[in-house]
Amino acid sequence: MIPRNDPCWCGSGKKYKKCHEAFDRKIAELKKHGEKVPSRKLIKTEEDLKWIREAAKINNGALDLVASKIKAGMTTDEVNELVHNYTIEHGGTPASLGYEGFPKSCCISINDQICHGIPDDTVLEDGDIVNVDCTTIYHGHYADASRMFCIGEVSEEAKRLVDVTKECMEAGIAAVKPWGHLGDIGAVIQEIAHKNGYSVVRDYCGHGVGNDFHEDPYVMHVGIKDTGMILAPGMVFTIEPMINQGVATLFIDADNDWTSYTDDGKLSAQWENTIAVNDDGVEIIAW
Ligand code: MF3
Ligand code: CO
Ligand code: CO
Numbered sequence: 604m605i606p607r608n609d610p611c612w613c614g615s616g617k618k619y620k621k622c623h624e625a626f627d628r629k630i631a632e633l634k635k636h637g638e639k640v641p642s643r644k645l646i647k648t649e650e651d652l653k654w655i656r657e658a659a660k661i662n663n664g665a666l667d668l669v670a671s672k673i674k675a676g677m678t679t680d681e682v683n684e685l686v687h688n689y690t691i692e693h694g695g696t697p698a699s700l701g702y703e704g705f706p707k708s709c710c711i712s713i714n715d716q717i718c719h720g721i722p723d724d725t726v727l728e729d730g731d732i733v734n735v736d737c738t739t740i741y742h743g744h745y746a747d748a749s750r751m752f753c754i755g756e757v758s759e760e761a762k763r764l765v766d767v768t769k770e771c772m773e774a775g776i777a778a779v780k781p782w783g784h785l786g787d788i789g790a791v792i793q794e795i796a797h798k799n800g801y802s803v804v805r806d807y808c809g810h811g812v813g814n815d816f817h818e819d820p821y822v823m824h825v826g827i828k829d830t831g832m833i834l835a836p837g838m839v840f841t842i843e844p845m846i847n848q849g850v851a852t853l854f855i856d857a858d859n860d861w862t863s864y865t866d867d868g869k870l871s872a873q874w875e876n877t878i879a880v881n882d883d884g885v886e887i888i889a890w
Pocket of ligand 1: 698699700702703705710719736737738841843875
């Protein structure tokens, strides 16, 4: 118990009674009813949020730059260089570079690559669908987002996969309610994917983010409504569904140990945003 006139544990500098006291009561009440509640470690301070938004500004700018330049004939290394230089020039650090040995500043995953594609001399071709996944560190804080790009004319089926995957991410975000449940997100994503004849990748998840690259909780893209961790104001996490045309299973590139491919060679798409739960709903921070 914190004395009510003492500073709040969140570091706001406000008195506890004017800050997180009501929050803590609510958490204690939910816990008593058997709910799984987030630990304080998962609740971002206003200071954290400020820097996460700054990281996101750079990250969003890098992805906007990619959007304006990406085209057939470019190599994925050239796209990586755009991201790398933009991030550095704006005072950020690409989080992917050197992360657990990852050698480049973003992930670029084409067609049947699900995620963690490594930029190299691969040339983008007309008809490719391409995910560019960027994460920026700024002032010790992280923002993580990815978008799909259609190179030239893509098939109707490919376009539909890209669009439905975006719809899945957006519906996942819309399902986030303060004091709702984590399972609400996966439930709606799964429903939309399956309704469209697609499968949901289960081997990778969204994740808490902000003070580190990957934090708790795991954000599964399948789930059951009204189950899982309580979503409390101050939580920041990604929603990043990977949706496949065919089977959900995958294999990992034996040469680089990173890039994952659909088992059946069919297409995969992904969109990722970083969002914050607040008192009224949800803030989209990185897109
Ligand atoms: N950005 C990815 C994610 O959404 C993680 C990439 S890790 C890397 O979580 F090392 F491959 F870059
Ligand atoms: Co992520
Ligand atoms: Co990412």
